[in-house]
Amino acid sequence: MDLLTFKLILVLALFLLSLTIAAYSTWAERKVAAIMQDRIGPNRSGPFGLLQPLADGGKFFFKEDFTPQNAEKFLFVLGPALVMFISLITGAVIPWGRTLNIGGESFDLQVANIDVGVLFIIGMASIGVYGIMIGGWASNNKYSLLGAIRASSQMISYELAMGLALLSIIMMTGSLDLKVITETQTSGKIWGLFEIDGLNWNILYQPLAFLIFFVAALAETNRHPFDLPECESELVTGYSTEYSSMKLGLYMFGEYVNMFISNAFMVVLFFGGYNYPGIEWVTQNWGENAAGILSIVAFLTKTVVGILIFMWIRWTLPRFRYDQLMHLGWKTLIPLALVNLMITGAVILAFGN
Amino acid sequence: MKLTNRSKVVSNKEMTLAEKIYLPAIFKGMGITFKHAVRTVIKGAPAVYSYPEVQKPRADIWRGQHVLKRDEEGRERCTACGLCAVACPAEAITMTASERTREEKDLYREEKYASVYEINMLRCIFCGMCEEACPKSAIYLTDRLVDVETNRGSFIYGKDKLVEKINERIDITERQSEKQKNAVK
Numbered sequence: 162m163d164l165l166t167f168k169l170i171l172v173l174a175l176f177l178l179s180l181t182i183a184a185y186s187t188w189a190e191r192k193v194a195a196i197m198q199d200r201i202g203p204n205r206s207g208p209f210g211l212l213q214p215l216a217d218g219g220k221f222f223f224k225e226d227f228t229p230q231n232a233e234k235f236l237f238v239l240g241p242a243l244v245m246f247i248s249l250i251t252g253a254v255i256p257w258g259r260t261l262n263i264g265g266e267s268f269d270l271q272v273a274n275i276d277v278g279v280l281f282i283i284g285m286a287s288i289g290v291y292g293i294m295i296g297g298w299a300s301n302n303k304y305s306l307l308g309a310i311r312a313s314s315q316m317i318s319y320e321l322a323m324g325l326a327l328l329s330i331i332m333m334t335g336s337l338d339l340k341v342i343t344e345t346q347t348s349g350k351i352w353g354l355f356e357i358d359g360l361n362w363n364i365l366y367q368p369l370a371f372l373i374f375f376v377a378a379l380a381e382t383n384r385h386p387f388d389l390p391e392c393e394s395e396l397v398t399g400y401s402t403e404y405s406s407m408k409l410g411l412y413m414f415g416e417y418v419n420m421f422i423s424n425a426f427m428v429v430l431f432f433g434g435y436n437y438p439g440i441e442w443v444t445q446n447w448g449e450n451a452a453g454i455l456s457i458v459a460f461l462t463k464t465v466v467g468i469l470i471f472m473w474i475r476w477t478l479p480r481f482r483y484d485q486l487m488h489l490g491w492k493t494l495i496p497l498a499l500v501n502l503m504i505t506g507a508v509i510l511a512f513g514n
Numbered sequence: 515m516k517l518t519n520r521s522k523v524v525s526n527k528e529m530t531l532a533e534k535i536y537l538p539a540i541f542k543g544m545g546i547t548f549k550h551a552v553r554t555v556i557k558g559a560p561a562v563y564s565y566p567e568v569q570k571p572r573a574d575i576w577r578g579q580h581v582l583k584r585d586e587e588g589r590e591r592c593t594a595c596g597l598c599a600v601a602c603p604a605e606a607i608t609m610t611a612s613e614r615t616r617e618e619k620d621l622y623r624e625e626k627y628a629s630v631y632e633i634n635m636l637r638c639i640f641c642g643m644c645e646e647a648c649p650k651s652a653i654y655l656t657d658r659l660v661d662v663e664t665n666r667g668s669f670i671y672g673k674d675k676l677v678e679k680i681n682e683r684i685d686i687t688e689r690q691s692e693k694q695k696n697a698v699k
Contacts, residue, residue: 196554197547199561477547478540 167268175252175272183417184214186468193472221410229403233299240296241408244415247289251422254278256340258435258457262449270435270457271340278339279331282426283324286381289419290316293383293390296412297400308399311483312390315380318490319387323377325498326370329505330363330430343434348441359440362433369501371431373494378427380490382419385475389483424467428460435460574688577640577655580633581684582677585623590677591652592631593624601647606637624650631676635660635669651694654686 188203188210195202203210228237255278258270275281290313297309334342342363349361364371380387391399401412428434435456444452481489532538554560563570572578583591594611612629614622621627645654663669678684687695 193551195559196551199550199554199559201559201562201564204564473544473547473551474540477543 162263162266162268164268167263168272171270171272172253175257176249179249179252179418179421180414182421182465182468183414184218186417186420186472187217187413188213189469190472190475193469194476197473197476218410221407224406226406226408227403229301231301232403233301236295236299237403238408240292240299241404241411241415242292243295244289244292245411245418247285247292248415248418248422251282251285252425254281254339255422255425255429256343256434257425257460259440259444259453260449261453267449269340270453274338274340277337279327279337279342279430282339282422283320283327286423287316287320289415292415293400293412296404297390300400300403302403304397305400305402308390308392308402312383312400315383315387315389315486315490318487319377319380319494322373322490322494322498323381325495325502326373326377327430329367329370329498329502332502332505332509333363333366339429339434343429343436346433347436357438358442359433359436360438362431362436364431367431367501367505369497370505371427373498373501374427374430376489376494378423379471379474380486382423382471383416384420384471386478386481387486388480389486392480420468420471421464424464424471425460427467428463432463572657574657576657577642579635579656579658579660580638580644580671580676581654581656581686582631582673583652583654583686584678584680584683587620588680589621589623590627591623591650592628593626593650593652594628594631595626595649597647597649598644598653601643602638603641603643604637604639606634606639607644608632608634628673631673633671633676635671636666645689651690654684654689656684656686 191213192202192210194200203213206212206216228234253272254275256269256271256274260267260269262268293312294309297305297307297312300306330342331337334345336342336345346359346361346363348356348358350356351361351365379385383390389399391401401409404412437455437459440452440456443455585591594609596609596611599605599607599609608630609628609632610630611626614625614627618627640655642655660669
Protein backbone atom coordinates (compact mmCIF):
# COMPACT_ATOMS: atom_id res chain seq x y z
CA MET A 162 0.00 0.00 0.00
CA ASP A 163 1.49 3.32 -0.89
CA LEU A 164 1.51 6.29 1.42
CA LEU A 165 -1.16 8.29 -0.40
CA THR A 166 -3.72 5.50 -0.24
CA PHE A 167 -3.09 5.07 3.45
CA LYS A 168 -3.46 8.78 4.11
CA LEU A 169 -6.69 8.94 2.15
CA ILE A 170 -8.10 6.03 4.11
CA LEU A 171 -6.96 7.72 7.30
CA VAL A 172 -8.59 11.01 6.32
CA LEU A 173 -11.86 9.27 5.59
CA ALA A 174 -11.70 7.30 8.82
CA LEU A 175 -10.96 10.44 10.80
CA PHE A 176 -13.81 12.29 9.15
CA LEU A 177 -16.24 9.53 10.00
CA LEU A 178 -14.81 9.17 13.48
CA SER A 179 -15.17 12.88 14.24
CA LEU A 180 -18.74 12.92 12.99
CA THR A 181 -19.69 9.77 14.88
CA ILE A 182 -18.14 10.95 18.11
CA ALA A 183 -19.77 14.36 17.72
CA ALA A 184 -23.15 12.77 17.03
CA TYR A 185 -22.87 10.46 19.98
CA SER A 186 -21.64 13.30 22.16
CA THR A 187 -25.05 14.88 21.76
CA TRP A 188 -26.58 11.63 22.91
CA ALA A 189 -24.08 11.24 25.75
CA GLU A 190 -24.61 14.81 26.83
CA ARG A 191 -28.29 14.21 27.35
CA LYS A 192 -27.67 10.87 29.01
CA VAL A 193 -25.06 12.34 31.35
CA ALA A 194 -27.32 15.26 32.19
CA ALA A 195 -30.14 12.84 32.87
CA ILE A 196 -28.29 10.56 35.24
CA MET A 197 -26.93 13.53 37.14
CA GLN A 198 -30.44 14.90 37.54
CA ASP A 199 -31.97 11.57 38.59
CA ARG A 200 -33.64 11.07 35.22
CA ILE A 201 -33.37 8.45 32.48
CA GLY A 202 -32.70 10.51 29.38
CA PRO A 203 -33.30 9.48 25.78
CA ASN A 204 -34.57 5.91 25.71
CA ARG A 205 -37.25 5.81 23.04
CA SER A 206 -35.34 5.54 19.78
CA GLY A 207 -33.45 2.29 19.72
CA PRO A 208 -31.94 0.53 22.72
CA PHE A 209 -30.88 3.12 25.31
CA GLY A 210 -31.96 5.79 22.84
CA LEU A 211 -28.90 5.06 20.72
CA LEU A 212 -30.64 6.09 17.51
CA GLN A 213 -31.40 9.51 18.96
CA PRO A 214 -28.65 11.29 16.98
CA LEU A 215 -30.18 9.92 13.77
CA ALA A 216 -33.59 11.17 14.77
CA ASP A 217 -32.15 14.56 15.66
CA GLY A 218 -30.33 14.71 12.36
CA GLY A 219 -33.49 13.89 10.47
CA LYS A 220 -35.32 16.58 12.33
CA PHE A 221 -32.63 19.11 11.52
CA PHE A 222 -32.79 18.29 7.82
CA PHE A 223 -36.54 18.45 7.48
CA LYS A 224 -37.21 21.61 9.44
CA GLU A 225 -37.82 24.81 7.55
CA ASP A 226 -34.56 26.48 6.62
CA PHE A 227 -35.35 30.11 7.29
CA THR A 228 -33.16 33.05 6.36
CA PRO A 229 -34.14 36.47 7.71
CA GLN A 230 -34.96 38.99 5.01
CA ASN A 231 -32.31 41.54 5.91
CA ALA A 232 -29.59 39.06 6.68
CA GLU A 233 -26.37 39.10 4.73
CA LYS A 234 -27.15 35.97 2.74
CA PHE A 235 -23.66 34.86 1.79
CA LEU A 236 -22.13 35.35 5.21
CA PHE A 237 -25.20 33.86 6.82
CA VAL A 238 -24.50 30.60 5.04
CA LEU A 239 -20.74 30.89 5.42
CA GLY A 240 -20.82 31.14 9.24
CA PRO A 241 -21.92 27.62 10.17
CA ALA A 242 -19.96 26.09 7.31
CA LEU A 243 -16.81 27.76 8.58
CA VAL A 244 -17.30 26.48 12.10
CA MET A 245 -17.78 22.95 10.87
CA PHE A 246 -14.90 23.13 8.40
CA ILE A 247 -12.42 24.50 10.91
CA SER A 248 -13.29 22.02 13.59
CA LEU A 249 -12.93 19.10 11.18
CA ILE A 250 -9.65 20.26 9.67
CA THR A 251 -7.80 20.46 12.99
CA GLY A 252 -7.92 16.70 13.37
CA ALA A 253 -5.36 16.37 10.58
CA VAL A 254 -2.29 17.14 12.62
CA ILE A 255 -3.12 15.12 15.70
CA PRO A 256 -1.22 11.82 16.05
CA TRP A 257 -4.05 9.37 16.68
CA GLY A 258 -1.88 6.39 17.34
CA ARG A 259 1.64 5.08 17.08
CA THR A 260 2.34 3.20 13.87
CA LEU A 261 0.63 0.46 11.92
CA ASN A 262 2.60 -2.04 9.91
CA ILE A 263 0.84 -2.90 6.68
CA GLY A 264 2.70 -5.15 4.24
CA GLY A 265 6.07 -4.61 5.85
CA GLU A 266 5.79 -0.85 5.84
CA SER A 267 5.23 1.37 8.87
CA PHE A 268 2.65 4.10 8.62
CA ASP A 269 2.24 6.96 11.06
CA LEU A 270 -1.33 7.40 12.21
CA GLN A 271 -1.24 11.09 11.54
CA VAL A 272 -2.60 12.72 8.43
CA ALA A 273 -0.17 15.62 8.21
CA ASN A 274 3.01 15.60 10.25
CA ILE A 275 3.81 19.29 10.13
CA ASP A 276 6.49 20.85 12.25
CA VAL A 277 4.24 23.49 13.77
CA GLY A 278 1.27 21.32 14.74
CA VAL A 279 0.64 23.20 17.96
CA LEU A 280 0.56 26.53 16.18
CA PHE A 281 -1.69 25.08 13.50
CA ILE A 282 -4.27 23.97 16.02
CA ILE A 283 -4.13 27.22 17.98
CA GLY A 284 -4.45 29.18 14.77
CA MET A 285 -7.36 27.14 13.52
CA ALA A 286 -9.09 27.45 16.87
CA SER A 287 -8.88 31.22 16.60
CA ILE A 288 -10.25 31.14 13.06
CA GLY A 289 -13.16 29.11 14.40
CA VAL A 290 -14.40 32.20 16.18
CA TYR A 291 -14.86 33.86 12.81
CA GLY A 292 -17.61 31.38 12.07
CA ILE A 293 -19.48 32.50 15.14
CA MET A 294 -18.67 36.16 14.60
CA ILE A 295 -19.74 36.14 10.96
CA GLY A 296 -22.89 34.21 11.78
CA GLY A 297 -23.82 36.59 14.56
CA TRP A 298 -23.17 39.65 12.44
CA ALA A 299 -24.89 38.41 9.29
CA SER A 300 -28.08 37.59 11.17
CA ASN A 301 -28.86 41.31 11.44
CA ASN A 302 -30.15 40.87 14.95
CA LYS A 303 -28.99 42.73 18.04
CA TYR A 304 -28.97 39.67 20.26
CA SER A 305 -27.00 37.68 17.74
CA LEU A 306 -24.47 40.47 17.43
CA LEU A 307 -24.11 40.73 21.20
CA GLY A 308 -23.65 36.99 21.43
CA ALA A 309 -21.07 37.07 18.68
CA ILE A 310 -19.17 39.90 20.34
CA ARG A 311 -19.17 38.04 23.59
CA ALA A 312 -17.93 34.94 21.85
CA SER A 313 -15.08 36.71 20.16
CA SER A 314 -13.95 38.70 23.19
CA GLN A 315 -14.10 35.62 25.34
CA MET A 316 -12.12 33.56 22.87
CA ILE A 317 -9.47 36.20 22.41
CA SER A 318 -9.05 36.59 26.16
CA TYR A 319 -8.74 32.90 26.77
CA GLU A 320 -6.48 32.24 23.85
CA LEU A 321 -3.76 34.23 25.61
CA ALA A 322 -3.92 32.10 28.71
CA MET A 323 -4.10 29.00 26.59
CA GLY A 324 -1.05 29.94 24.57
CA LEU A 325 0.95 30.80 27.65
CA ALA A 326 0.05 27.52 29.29
CA LEU A 327 1.13 25.76 26.12
CA LEU A 328 4.44 27.56 26.06
CA SER A 329 5.64 25.78 29.17
CA ILE A 330 5.02 22.43 27.48
CA ILE A 331 6.79 23.64 24.38
CA MET A 332 9.73 24.80 26.48
CA MET A 333 9.97 21.40 28.11
CA THR A 334 9.79 19.52 24.85
CA GLY A 335 11.64 21.97 22.70
CA SER A 336 9.37 21.33 19.76
CA LEU A 337 6.08 22.47 18.22
CA ASP A 338 5.62 19.11 16.56
CA LEU A 339 2.78 17.13 18.12
CA LYS A 340 4.45 13.85 17.23
CA VAL A 341 7.63 14.86 19.03
CA ILE A 342 5.65 16.07 22.03
CA THR A 343 3.97 12.70 22.23
CA GLU A 344 7.21 10.77 21.84
CA THR A 345 8.93 12.62 24.66
CA GLN A 346 6.23 11.27 26.92
CA THR A 347 6.89 7.67 25.95
CA SER A 348 9.96 6.94 28.01
CA GLY A 349 12.04 8.56 30.67
CA LYS A 350 12.09 8.57 34.46
CA ILE A 351 9.07 10.12 36.12
CA TRP A 352 10.38 13.08 38.16
CA GLY A 353 13.79 11.52 37.65
CA LEU A 354 12.92 8.82 40.17
CA PHE A 355 11.47 5.66 38.69
CA GLU A 356 10.72 4.43 35.23
CA ILE A 357 7.47 3.11 33.80
CA ASP A 358 7.50 3.23 30.03
CA GLY A 359 4.61 5.09 28.45
CA LEU A 360 3.69 6.98 31.62
CA ASN A 361 6.02 9.94 31.53
CA TRP A 362 3.08 12.27 30.97
CA ASN A 363 3.38 16.02 30.95
CA ILE A 364 0.61 16.51 33.49
CA LEU A 365 2.96 15.11 36.11
CA TYR A 366 5.31 18.00 35.45
CA GLN A 367 2.89 20.77 34.57
CA PRO A 368 -0.27 20.42 36.66
CA LEU A 369 -0.79 24.17 36.82
CA ALA A 370 -0.37 24.57 33.09
CA PHE A 371 -2.88 21.78 32.63
CA LEU A 372 -5.40 23.49 34.86
CA ILE A 373 -5.05 26.76 32.99
CA PHE A 374 -5.22 25.00 29.66
CA PHE A 375 -8.27 23.05 30.74
CA VAL A 376 -10.18 26.14 31.80
CA ALA A 377 -9.15 27.92 28.62
CA ALA A 378 -10.23 24.95 26.54
CA LEU A 379 -13.64 25.03 28.17
CA ALA A 380 -13.91 28.67 27.23
CA GLU A 381 -12.57 28.12 23.71
CA THR A 382 -15.13 25.44 22.95
CA ASN A 383 -17.90 27.56 24.46
CA ARG A 384 -18.66 24.94 27.03
CA HIS A 385 -20.17 25.53 30.43
CA PRO A 386 -19.50 27.36 32.61
CA PHE A 387 -18.19 29.64 29.88
CA ASP A 388 -20.91 29.32 27.25
CA LEU A 389 -21.75 33.01 27.28
CA PRO A 390 -22.21 33.30 23.49
CA GLU A 391 -25.36 31.24 23.61
CA CYS A 392 -27.04 32.03 26.88
CA GLU A 393 -30.75 31.46 26.50
CA SER A 394 -31.80 33.66 29.38
CA GLU A 395 -30.05 36.88 28.43
CA LEU A 396 -29.45 36.71 24.70
CA VAL A 397 -32.12 34.26 23.46
CA THR A 398 -29.32 31.82 22.51
CA GLY A 399 -26.96 34.50 21.28
CA TYR A 400 -25.25 34.20 17.92
CA SER A 401 -27.44 31.34 16.72
CA THR A 402 -30.76 33.10 17.35
CA GLU A 403 -31.70 33.47 13.69
CA TYR A 404 -30.45 30.08 12.61
CA SER A 405 -32.75 27.19 11.93
CA SER A 406 -32.64 23.75 10.42
CA MET A 407 -29.29 22.25 9.46
CA LYS A 408 -27.46 25.57 9.75
CA LEU A 409 -28.15 25.55 13.44
CA GLY A 410 -27.32 21.86 13.33
CA LEU A 411 -23.91 22.63 11.89
CA TYR A 412 -23.22 25.14 14.64
CA MET A 413 -24.14 22.70 17.33
CA PHE A 414 -22.39 19.86 15.61
CA GLY A 415 -19.30 21.98 15.08
CA GLU A 416 -19.25 22.67 18.79
CA TYR A 417 -19.21 18.98 19.56
CA VAL A 418 -16.53 18.24 16.97
CA ASN A 419 -14.58 21.09 18.53
CA MET A 420 -14.93 19.53 21.92
CA PHE A 421 -13.67 16.22 20.58
CA ILE A 422 -10.67 17.80 18.89
CA SER A 423 -9.76 19.99 21.83
CA ASN A 424 -9.88 16.98 24.12
CA ALA A 425 -7.69 15.08 21.70
CA PHE A 426 -5.29 18.03 21.72
CA MET A 427 -5.28 18.05 25.50
CA VAL A 428 -4.53 14.33 25.55
CA VAL A 429 -1.58 14.87 23.23
CA LEU A 430 -0.18 17.70 25.29
CA PHE A 431 -0.74 16.52 28.83
CA PHE A 432 -1.83 12.90 28.97
CA GLY A 433 0.86 11.30 26.89
CA GLY A 434 -1.04 11.19 23.60
CA TYR A 435 -1.30 7.61 22.41
CA ASN A 436 1.04 6.35 25.12
CA TYR A 437 -0.15 3.89 27.69
CA PRO A 438 1.78 2.20 30.47
CA GLY A 439 3.83 -0.62 29.00
CA ILE A 440 3.77 0.52 25.37
CA GLU A 441 7.39 -0.42 24.75
CA TRP A 442 6.92 -3.84 26.30
CA VAL A 443 3.89 -4.48 24.08
CA THR A 444 5.83 -3.37 21.00
CA GLN A 445 8.68 -5.77 21.76
CA ASN A 446 6.57 -8.75 22.78
CA TRP A 447 3.35 -8.51 20.78
CA GLY A 448 4.58 -6.69 17.73
CA GLU A 449 4.09 -3.31 16.16
CA ASN A 450 0.48 -3.70 15.03
CA ALA A 451 -0.81 -4.78 18.43
CA ALA A 452 0.92 -1.82 20.03
CA GLY A 453 -0.44 0.46 17.32
CA ILE A 454 -4.05 -0.66 17.74
CA LEU A 455 -3.78 -0.51 21.51
CA SER A 456 -2.37 3.00 21.22
CA ILE A 457 -5.39 4.11 19.17
CA VAL A 458 -7.68 2.60 21.78
CA ALA A 459 -5.76 4.33 24.55
CA PHE A 460 -5.91 7.66 22.77
CA LEU A 461 -9.62 7.46 22.12
CA THR A 462 -10.34 6.28 25.65
CA LYS A 463 -8.52 9.24 27.11
CA THR A 464 -10.33 11.59 24.74
CA VAL A 465 -13.74 10.18 25.56
CA VAL A 466 -13.02 10.43 29.27
CA GLY A 467 -12.09 14.06 28.66
CA ILE A 468 -15.37 14.66 26.85
CA LEU A 469 -17.28 13.08 29.71
CA ILE A 470 -15.48 15.34 32.18
CA PHE A 471 -16.45 18.36 30.07
CA MET A 472 -20.05 17.21 30.30
CA TRP A 473 -19.77 16.51 33.98
CA ILE A 474 -18.63 20.07 34.53
CA ARG A 475 -21.38 21.41 32.33
CA TRP A 476 -24.09 19.82 34.41
CA THR A 477 -22.52 20.85 37.70
CA LEU A 478 -21.55 24.49 37.42
CA PRO A 479 -23.76 27.46 36.67
CA ARG A 480 -22.77 29.88 33.93
CA PHE A 481 -20.26 32.60 34.71
CA ARG A 482 -21.26 36.22 34.62
CA TYR A 483 -19.60 38.15 31.81
CA ASP A 484 -17.43 40.39 33.96
CA GLN A 485 -16.43 37.45 36.16
CA LEU A 486 -15.38 35.62 33.04
CA MET A 487 -13.18 38.48 31.95
CA HIS A 488 -11.73 38.88 35.44
CA LEU A 489 -10.89 35.21 35.59
CA GLY A 490 -9.26 35.30 32.19
CA TRP A 491 -7.22 38.46 32.43
CA LYS A 492 -6.54 38.87 36.13
CA THR A 493 -6.09 35.28 37.20
CA LEU A 494 -5.27 32.87 34.42
CA ILE A 495 -2.82 35.01 32.46
CA PRO A 496 -0.70 36.02 35.49
CA LEU A 497 -0.79 32.44 36.71
CA ALA A 498 0.32 31.18 33.32
CA LEU A 499 3.15 33.71 33.29
CA VAL A 500 4.30 32.65 36.73
CA ASN A 501 4.16 29.04 35.65
CA LEU A 502 6.20 29.90 32.58
CA MET A 503 8.84 31.61 34.72
CA ILE A 504 9.08 28.67 37.11
CA THR A 505 9.38 26.27 34.19
CA GLY A 506 12.13 28.38 32.69
CA ALA A 507 13.99 28.56 35.99
CA VAL A 508 13.76 24.80 36.53
CA ILE A 509 14.96 24.06 33.01
CA LEU A 510 17.83 26.49 33.48
CA ALA A 511 18.78 25.02 36.84
CA PHE A 512 18.57 21.32 36.05
CA GLY A 513 19.14 21.38 32.31
CA ASN A 514 16.10 19.45 31.05
CA MET B 515 -39.00 45.94 60.34
CA LYS B 516 -38.74 42.25 60.84
CA LEU B 517 -41.41 40.17 59.18
CA THR B 518 -39.99 36.69 59.60
CA ASN B 519 -37.23 34.99 61.53
CA ARG B 520 -35.70 33.69 58.37
CA SER B 521 -33.97 36.84 57.16
CA LYS B 522 -30.23 36.46 56.68
CA VAL B 523 -27.64 39.01 57.61
CA VAL B 524 -25.74 39.96 54.50
CA SER B 525 -22.04 40.38 54.96
CA ASN B 526 -19.41 41.73 52.64
CA LYS B 527 -16.54 39.96 54.30
CA GLU B 528 -13.50 39.16 52.24
CA MET B 529 -13.46 35.70 50.79
CA THR B 530 -10.84 33.35 52.11
CA LEU B 531 -8.17 32.04 49.77
CA ALA B 532 -9.92 28.69 49.44
CA GLU B 533 -13.09 30.45 48.39
CA LYS B 534 -11.27 32.75 46.04
CA ILE B 535 -9.69 30.04 43.95
CA TYR B 536 -13.08 28.37 43.42
CA LEU B 537 -11.61 24.92 43.02
CA PRO B 538 -12.62 23.36 46.36
CA ALA B 539 -16.20 24.47 45.81
CA ILE B 540 -16.14 23.21 42.23
CA PHE B 541 -14.87 19.79 43.28
CA LYS B 542 -17.49 19.65 46.00
CA GLY B 543 -20.19 20.38 43.45
CA MET B 544 -18.83 17.81 41.06
CA GLY B 545 -18.84 15.31 43.90
CA ILE B 546 -22.52 15.94 44.43
CA THR B 547 -23.43 15.45 40.78
CA PHE B 548 -21.21 12.36 40.66
CA LYS B 549 -23.01 10.88 43.65
CA HIS B 550 -26.32 11.44 41.90
CA ALA B 551 -25.00 9.90 38.70
CA VAL B 552 -23.72 6.80 40.46
CA ARG B 553 -26.95 6.39 42.37
CA THR B 554 -29.01 6.75 39.21
CA VAL B 555 -26.88 4.25 37.33
CA ILE B 556 -26.99 1.67 40.11
CA LYS B 557 -30.50 2.07 41.44
CA GLY B 558 -32.28 3.56 38.45
CA ALA B 559 -33.78 6.99 38.11
CA PRO B 560 -35.76 7.83 41.22
CA ALA B 561 -37.78 10.76 39.97
CA VAL B 562 -39.17 9.39 36.75
CA TYR B 563 -42.32 7.72 35.49
CA SER B 564 -42.05 6.32 31.95
CA TYR B 565 -45.12 8.28 31.06
CA PRO B 566 -47.31 6.63 28.47
CA GLU B 567 -46.74 3.20 29.98
CA VAL B 568 -46.71 4.20 33.63
CA GLN B 569 -49.06 6.93 34.70
CA LYS B 570 -48.21 9.01 37.68
CA PRO B 571 -50.60 7.99 40.45
CA ARG B 572 -53.06 10.72 41.24
CA ALA B 573 -54.60 11.49 44.59
CA ASP B 574 -57.99 9.92 45.29
CA ILE B 575 -59.52 13.34 45.48
CA TRP B 576 -57.85 14.59 42.30
CA ARG B 577 -60.27 16.87 40.48
CA GLY B 578 -60.55 15.67 36.90
CA GLN B 579 -63.36 15.13 34.44
CA HIS B 580 -66.90 15.22 35.81
CA VAL B 581 -69.34 12.35 36.05
CA LEU B 582 -73.10 12.47 36.41
CA LYS B 583 -73.95 9.66 38.77
CA ARG B 584 -76.75 7.15 38.61
CA ASP B 585 -78.32 5.69 41.72
CA GLU B 586 -78.43 2.03 42.78
CA GLU B 587 -81.25 1.27 40.38
CA GLY B 588 -79.51 2.89 37.48
CA ARG B 589 -81.58 6.05 37.42
CA GLU B 590 -79.98 9.42 36.84
CA ARG B 591 -79.74 11.33 40.06
CA CYS B 592 -79.70 14.81 38.59
CA THR B 593 -82.88 16.74 39.12
CA ALA B 594 -81.81 19.76 37.07
CA CYS B 595 -82.08 22.16 39.97
CA GLY B 596 -79.29 24.29 38.52
CA LEU B 597 -77.40 24.77 41.76
CA CYS B 598 -74.22 23.51 40.16
CA ALA B 599 -74.56 26.01 37.34
CA VAL B 600 -75.13 28.77 39.87
CA ALA B 601 -72.17 27.67 41.99
CA CYS B 602 -69.87 27.40 39.00
CA PRO B 603 -67.45 30.36 39.10
CA ALA B 604 -66.43 29.86 35.49
CA GLU B 605 -70.02 29.53 34.24
CA ALA B 606 -69.15 26.36 32.44
CA ILE B 607 -72.36 24.46 33.15
CA THR B 608 -75.60 24.87 31.27
CA MET B 609 -78.67 22.71 31.44
CA THR B 610 -82.25 22.42 30.31
CA ALA B 611 -84.78 20.90 32.66
CA SER B 612 -87.62 18.65 31.57
CA GLU B 613 -90.35 16.80 33.37
CA ARG B 614 -90.24 13.08 33.27
CA THR B 615 -93.18 11.09 31.96
CA ARG B 616 -94.65 8.00 33.56
CA GLU B 617 -92.70 5.67 31.27
CA GLU B 618 -89.39 7.29 32.18
CA LYS B 619 -89.73 6.45 35.85
CA ASP B 620 -86.90 3.93 35.73
CA LEU B 621 -84.63 6.41 33.92
CA TYR B 622 -84.68 9.41 36.25
CA ARG B 623 -84.94 9.42 40.01
CA GLU B 624 -86.77 12.69 40.48
CA GLU B 625 -89.78 14.14 38.68
CA LYS B 626 -87.58 16.66 36.96
CA TYR B 627 -84.43 15.82 35.05
CA ALA B 628 -81.88 17.45 32.78
CA SER B 629 -82.71 16.83 29.16
CA VAL B 630 -79.58 18.73 28.21
CA TYR B 631 -76.60 18.97 30.50
CA GLU B 632 -73.44 20.50 29.13
CA ILE B 633 -70.09 21.37 30.65
CA ASN B 634 -67.67 23.43 28.65
CA MET B 635 -64.36 21.81 29.54
CA LEU B 636 -62.43 24.78 28.23
CA ARG B 637 -64.10 27.05 30.75
CA CYS B 638 -64.10 24.61 33.62
CA ILE B 639 -61.43 25.29 36.21
CA PHE B 640 -61.98 22.01 38.06
CA CYS B 641 -62.65 23.76 41.34
CA GLY B 642 -65.18 21.21 42.54
CA MET B 643 -67.83 23.77 43.49
CA CYS B 644 -70.46 21.89 41.50
CA GLU B 645 -70.07 18.73 43.55
CA GLU B 646 -70.16 20.83 46.69
CA ALA B 647 -73.35 22.49 45.58
CA CYS B 648 -75.25 19.44 44.38
CA PRO B 649 -78.01 18.47 46.84
CA LYS B 650 -78.66 15.15 45.13
CA SER B 651 -75.06 13.88 45.03
CA ALA B 652 -75.43 13.70 41.28
CA ILE B 653 -72.26 15.33 40.01
CA TYR B 654 -68.78 14.41 41.06
CA LEU B 655 -65.33 15.04 39.75
CA THR B 656 -63.26 11.95 39.01
CA ASP B 657 -59.57 11.18 38.73
CA ARG B 658 -59.84 10.93 34.95
CA LEU B 659 -58.31 13.41 32.58
CA VAL B 660 -60.24 15.29 29.94
CA ASP B 661 -59.32 13.97 26.52
CA VAL B 662 -57.28 15.97 24.08
CA GLU B 663 -59.30 17.36 21.19
CA THR B 664 -58.36 19.23 18.05
CA ASN B 665 -61.32 21.62 17.90
CA ARG B 666 -63.03 23.76 20.48
CA GLY B 667 -66.51 22.38 19.88
CA SER B 668 -65.54 18.93 21.07
CA PHE B 669 -64.78 20.27 24.49
CA ILE B 670 -68.43 20.92 25.22
CA TYR B 671 -69.32 17.70 26.96
CA GLY B 672 -72.93 16.64 26.82
CA LYS B 673 -74.74 13.94 28.70
CA ASP B 674 -73.34 11.29 26.37
CA LYS B 675 -69.91 11.84 27.86
CA LEU B 676 -70.88 12.91 31.36
CA VAL B 677 -73.44 10.39 32.53
CA GLU B 678 -71.79 7.21 33.70
CA LYS B 679 -72.50 4.12 31.63
CA ILE B 680 -74.95 1.79 33.30
CA ASN B 681 -72.52 -1.13 33.23
CA GLU B 682 -69.31 0.76 33.93
CA ARG B 683 -70.04 2.69 37.05
CA ILE B 684 -67.39 5.05 38.35
CA ASP B 685 -66.48 4.61 41.96
CA ILE B 686 -66.36 7.96 43.72
CA THR B 687 -66.77 6.81 47.32
CA GLU B 688 -63.22 7.94 48.09
CA ARG B 689 -64.13 11.56 47.58
CA GLN B 690 -67.50 11.54 49.29
CA SER B 691 -67.74 13.07 52.71
CA GLU B 692 -69.63 11.27 55.48
CA LYS B 693 -72.45 13.73 55.08
CA GLN B 694 -72.74 13.08 51.36
CA LYS B 695 -72.64 9.32 51.87
CA ASN B 696 -75.52 9.54 54.29
CA ALA B 697 -77.42 12.01 52.16
CA VAL B 698 -77.52 9.67 49.20
CA LYS B 699 -79.54 7.08 51.07
